[in-house]
Each structure stands twice: as structure tokens, then as C-alpha cells.
Amino acid sequence: SQKIEQNSEALNIQEGKTATLTCNYTNYSPAYLQWYRQDPGRGPVFLLLIRENEKEKRKERLKVTFDTTLKQSLFHITASQPADSATYLCALTGGFKTIFGAGTRLFVKA
């Protein structure tokens, strides 16, 4: 069955450092991969979308890579800030269906 794995352990980093989150998937060939941010008790907020034929996408301090051979995406936040603390969800879209990972909790310490 289709499976998305995100590191269930929280990631703790110091302000100013680069946070790197990983998303691995199996038994799936997504056309798109997306990253969302979710704060406690709130709905997810769309951050970035990358297509299967794209290797990398950037938006301000965010960078996403997509390796369809490794079946992996990396999500980077450079110059991290305490306000970046949240849960980050990886989502894969194939056909008209999107499945979500459980998310990785990021804590950025001042």
C-alpha cells in the first residue's frame, strides 16, 4: 500500500541554522509533491509544490528537492526563526488524490 514516512521525532534546532526535513514514500508515483505547515489546532497552510520533473524549488527561505529515484523529498528552511516552529506535512498527489504524511514537528530555539 502507499506509504509516506516523515520523521516522527521532533526536530530541534537553533535560530539561524538551516532546518532539513525528510519525506520518503513507497508504492507511489506522484505527479506532485507538496509541503504544508500546520500549527496546533489549525488547518494546514500550503507552502510549496514541486512537480515530478522538477528537481528543486525555492521560495524565499524555503527550498524543496524531489528525487523520484530515491522516492524522497527534502524540505529546507534557511536562517530559521522561532516563528518557523510548527509541524510540516508532506503530501503526494497522483491522479486526483492527495495523501498526507503525519508530519514532523520543528522547534526553533532563540
Add this chain to the structure above:
Amino acid sequence: GAVVSQHPSWVICKSGTSVKIECRSLDFQATTMFWYRQFPKQSLMLMATSNEGSKATYEQGVEKDKFLINHASLTLSTLTVTSAHPEDSSFYICSATDRDSNQYEQYFGPGTRLTVT
């Protein structure tokens, strides 16, 4: 732009009663609306997909008679939890895709916390 609202933001109801949750796209027309359920520290679980004017498509294991979805217009979808039980307590989130934009980018509502006592 691309704002989705949900109402109510939280609701407490007694076992056996029904609860209706509204999802509205405020500044765009939604091609498709999705309903998710999320348990603590777990991923979003898709319950159903609905297109305006047609019947919702439910995911395997989701009872369509228990979770009634109505998508009356391009800006409004409702989820009714009928005869709610404590195990239905969860965080329900809707999302929508913009008819005039990237159909794979989902805009999420703020969620509705349902507690059934």
C-alpha cells in the same frame, strides 16, 4: 486570497445528536472540496471528495450514511455527522481547490474540533 472558512470552530454535542459543519471558500470558486479527519499526532485522513452539484465520493471505510456531505454551490460544502458517538470526536478539516488556479494546491479551512460526550 484563497481563504477557506469553517464553522463552527469547535462544538460539543451529546451522543446520538447530529452536528453540521460548514466549509466556505470566501474569495474563490472551489472546483472540489475535501473533508479530512485528523487525530492527535496523526496525518490527515481523507474522508470524502465532493464536487459541486454531484454526490460525494467517500473513501473506503467511511460510512456515507453517517457522514453526510452536501456540496450545494461552488463556495459551500457541509458535513453532517449523524448520530454522533464519542469515537467520532476528532478534528475535522475541509479544503478546496481553486477552479481558476492550480488544481492540486489545496486551501485548508481552520478546522472544527468536535467533542461528543
